[in-house]
Amino acid sequence: MKSTTYSEKxxxxxxxxxxxxxxxxxxxxxxxxxxxxxxxxxxxxxxxKDNIITDIKFKTFGCGSAIATASMxxxxxxxxxxxxxxxxxxxxxxxxxxxxxPIKMHCSNLAADALxxxxxxxxxxxxQSEKEKxxxxxxxxxxxxxxxxxxxxINDPQQLKDKRIIILDKGEESVSRACLLRELxxxxxxxxxxxxxxxxxxxKQKLHKARVKILYETExxxxxxxxxxxxxxxxxxxxxxxYELFADAIIL
Amino acid sequence: MIYFDYQSxxxxxxxxxxxxxxxxDKKFGNPSSLHKIGDEATEIxxxxxxxxxxxxNAKPEEIIFTSGATESNNLALIGFALRNKHKGNHxxxxxxxxxxxxxxxxxxxxxxxxxxxxxxxxxxxxxxxxLKDSITDKTILVSINYANNEVGTIQExxxxxxxxxxxxxxxxxxxxxxxxxxxxxxxDNKIDLMTLSSNDIYGPKGVGVLxxxxxxxxxxxxxxxxxxxxxxxxxxxxxxxxxxxxxAEIMEKEMDSEIATLKVYQKKLIQGVLDNIxxxxxxxxxxxxxxxxxxFRFDGIEGESLLLALKDKDISVSTGSACSSKTLEPxxxxxxxxLVHEEAHGSLQLTMGRFNKPEDIDTLLxxxxxxxxxLRGLSPLYKES
Numbered sequence: 001m002k003s004t005t006y007s008e009k010x011x012x013x014x015x016x017x018x019x020x021x022x023x024x025x026x027x028x029x030x031x032x033x034x035x036x037x038x039x040x041x042x043x044x045x046x047x048x049k050d051n052i053i054t055d056i057k058f059k060t061f062g063c064g065s066a067i068a069t070a071s072m073x074x075x076x077x078x079x080x081x082x083x084x085x086x087x088x089x090x091x092x093x094x095x096x097x098x099x100x101x102p103i104k105m106h107c108s109n110l111a112a113d114a115l116x117x118x119x120x121x122x123x124x125x126x127x128q129s130e131k132e133k134x135x136x137x138x139x140x141x142x143x144x145x146x147x148x149x150x151x152x153x154i155n156d157p158q159q160l161k162d163k164r165i166i167i168l169d170k171g172e173e174s175v176s177r178a179c180l181l182r183e184l185x186x187x188x189x190x191x192x193x194x195x196x197x198x199x200x201x202x203x204k205q206k207l208h209k210a211r212v213k214i215l216y217e218t219e220x221x222x223x224x225x226x227x228x229x230x231x232x233x234x235x236x237x238x239x240x241x242x243y244e245l246f247a248d249a250i251i252l
Numbered sequence: 253m254i255y256f257d258y259q260s261x262x263x264x265x266x267x268x269x270x271x272x273x274x275x276x277d278k279k280f281g282n283p284s285s286l287h288k289i290g291d292e293a294t295e296i297x298x299x300x301x302x303x304x305x306x307x308x309n310a311k312p313e314e315i316i317f318t319s320g321a322t323e324s325n326n327l328a329l330i331g332f333a334l335r336n337k338h339k340g341n342h343x344x345x346x347x348x349x350x351x352x353x354x355x356x357x358x359x360x361x362x363x364x365x366x367x368x369x370x371x372x373x374x375x376x377x378x379x380x381x382x383l384k385d386s387i388t389d390k391t392i393l394v395s396i397n398y399a400n401n402e403v404g405t406i407q408e409x410x411x412x413x414x415x416x417x418x419x420x421x422x423x424x425x426x427x428x429x430x431x432x433x434x435x436x437x438x439x440d441n442k443i444d445l446m447t448l449s450s451n452d453i454y455g456p457k458g459v460g461v462l463x464x465x466x467x468x469x470x471x472x473x474x475x476x477x478x479x480x481x482x483x484x485x486x487x488x489x490x491x492x493x494x495x496x497x498x499x500a501e502i503m504e505k506e507m508d509s510e511i512a513t514l515k516v517y518q519k520k521l522i523q524g525v526l527d528n529i530x531x532x533x534x535x536x537x538x539x540x541x542x543x544x545x546x547x548f549r550f551d552g553i554e555g556e557s558l559l560l561a562l563k564d565k566d567i568s569v570s571t572g573s574a575c576s577s578k579t580l581e582p583x584x585x586x587x588x589x590x591l592v593h594e595e596a597h598g599s600l601q602l603t604m605g606r607f608n609k610p611e612d613i614d615t616l617l618x619x620x621x622x623x624x625x626x627l628r629g630l631s632p633l634y635k636e637s
Contacts, residue, residue, distance in 0.1 A: 003580075004556060004559070004560065006560075011560075011564075014557070014560060015564065017630060020629065020630050032632075039554055039573060039582065039593060039594065039597035040554075041632055041633060042632075043632045059630060059631060059632035060630055060631065060632065061552065061553065061554055061594070061630075061631045061632055061633045061634075062554050062557065063554055063556035063557055063560075063573070064556055064557050064560045066554075066557075067557055067630060103580065162373065162374070162375075163373075164373070164374050164590040185374075186374050186375075187374040187590050189590075189592070211533075213592070213595070215592060226382070226385065226386070227382075227385055228382075230371045230382075231371075243593070245590065245592060246347075246371060246587065246588055246589065246590040247590055248373070
């Protein structure tokens, strides 16, 4: 079976997703789960009154089955008690959709997990504290690639023309620098260890307007290459995943 | 149905089908037979070899018919590596080769060869300095695609050819994505080995060619009765080979006018999308790209859901998203350009061809902004600014 051969029911939920959106208020809890390998990210919002889920909404970045499973679970969970809703499994969601392609059963069937995360968030309410701002680890390879892709100051911006540039978050100056360099290069990536929700809104707007790509909750572990930088190894703190990003220059 | 996936598969041109038909039942001979009908088969095989040779400015004896591009790539790399390993065990490829070539290189790596993968820039062009730096005295072969099959970036083939010839290294290029869009001249570009596919010039599937420059030595990878100068055994697929011959003849005549039309479509698509869809980007090179290719990415949405939504509207497209691949890995080409996973997942590839009409472009440009907007409405990663 092809990974995109879906049942009519999946297609129906994909075409007409139910309960799309977000909820706001004191009585709202949210669960967010994601799998960057497959490219799915899901948020489920629940409003709980007297232990009953009275309203539920979702947002999904993902493939057809990711959207359909999220839509389906909002229908299954609405009106149920927290205890009943918690019992809904991945298998239940897939069954209600008349099945999913085998390859999608694991990675794009996150809706049950997202609902459980929202319920966990509901139970933990009042005990939350935002994660402390993380401090940067030492990056391996900085000495090795001095003059071969590592920059601390830029004497001649033209030497970075058309290069793929990585800029580390060092506050306002680094934001301005990223926006300026974006005029010389089609590819500037701004890397910050901060969560999106904690990142300065003004900086975010500025970078977005300049079309600088922002990677949140990310730290750089190592610089890789033969004679000059070719790739950087980065750590996605949210997913605790390490991956490689192709780049030519890094500005510290 | 509107078809924008010519890179995956092309319809066979009706004129090609017509030319093939007699060779299934009337002229069904085996070129190895010595009787009349066998002679007839030998004659058309020779003619076909001449036609394909002319198509790329090669000599007929430099053309080996195979079962397709994957086999040609296997013969080029494995056949050359095995025959020439006494000269060295180092092979250079790029980070953005077709998946078949990547996997052949991995196979050779497991069998004692050293592989260097040269990086590309954000537009998908080979870093020529890195290529120069990678060459050692053990390097026997460089294999770089003529143009990339996903983002359509065209490489500096003549420069790579020159560099390899100067250093006495064989140069192979997979020209499958380029063969319908560029008049290829193997002499001028100093190409030693080149992969072609029949389907990519509107011929039948199951036929391809490996061009092997005269004097180059390879081991066969399919052993048998010694057909194709001993390099590719097995009774020749005469109907398929005739189909490729006709396809090459038509392509040679019609390529210039086709490219002119495709360039108009391409320009209209790129402008139409970038002007009317916010936070959309063109992947690949703005100028040095194949005329039949456009490749976009859209912030906040995932390619498979975009593909499905267009499928509902009877439009066939392709994506570099992992969710539509067998391995659930995002496109290695898009990652090599420097894109992060979520960007590679949000990509849309449109490849056009001989049978597209101007209305196809208009229909897509009318529908796409709404489809992207709807999917972004579902996405937690996109907030309208």
